Amino acid sequence: MTVISTNKDVDNLTFTIVAEFDAGPEAVWQVWENPRLLERWRGPPTWPATFEKLEFAPGGDARYYMSGPDGEKARGWWKIVSMDAPRRFAFDDGFAGDDGKPLDPDDTTRCEVTLAEDGNVTRMTSVTTFRSAEQLEQMVEMGMEEGTIGAMGQIDAVLADVRVGS
Structure with a gap:
């Protein structure tokens, strides 16, 4: 099934994807908390992610990079700022330098992910909140x-493996 809606709300400085x-x-929680599963879907297909560090707990840090098709x-x-497993978590997100440290600790977004069960389906809602309309527009222009x-x-394929215990 995967993505059913997206909404860019400039007035509220949010981008929502459901x-x-x-x-x-x-099972959906596992694709976030397990770094090897997270790597299988977190980056776009042409920009796969590698998580060098993932402390999936309140106060925990993650360091990652996405590899482009030309090696960039x-x-x-x-x-991670809050967590109520397996239903909700929030994290601050930003760009990092080659050392993995934030380029600008003030240039962040806040992402809140909510998992809600509806029969045999889990609805995942991800709301990213931006500091300004300019930051939101910049991220949209970057192809967010x-x-x-x-x-x-890519999550459905990962979930198929989670269900069979791979």
Whole structure:
């Protein structure tokens, strides 16, 4: 099923993406908390992610990079700010330098992910909040919407392996 809607709301400085999966919240949670599963979908298909560090707990850090088709690397970081497993978590997200440290600790977004069970389906809602309309527009121009849709389109295959215990 995957992505069912996206919404860019400049007035509220948010970008929301909603996806549905034929799996329970516990399985969908695993594709976030397990770095090897996260790597299989987090980057767009042409920009796969590698997580060098993932402390998936409140106060935990993540360091990752996405590898482009020509060998370039786009680095990023997360700081997990809250968590209610397996239903909700929030993290701050930003760009990182080659050392994995934030380029500008004030140039961040806040992402809140919610997993809600509806029968045999889990609805995953991801709301990213931006500091300014300019930051939101810059990320949209960088391909955030297309990249996120492409990335989330890979989750079904990962979930198929989670269900069979691979």
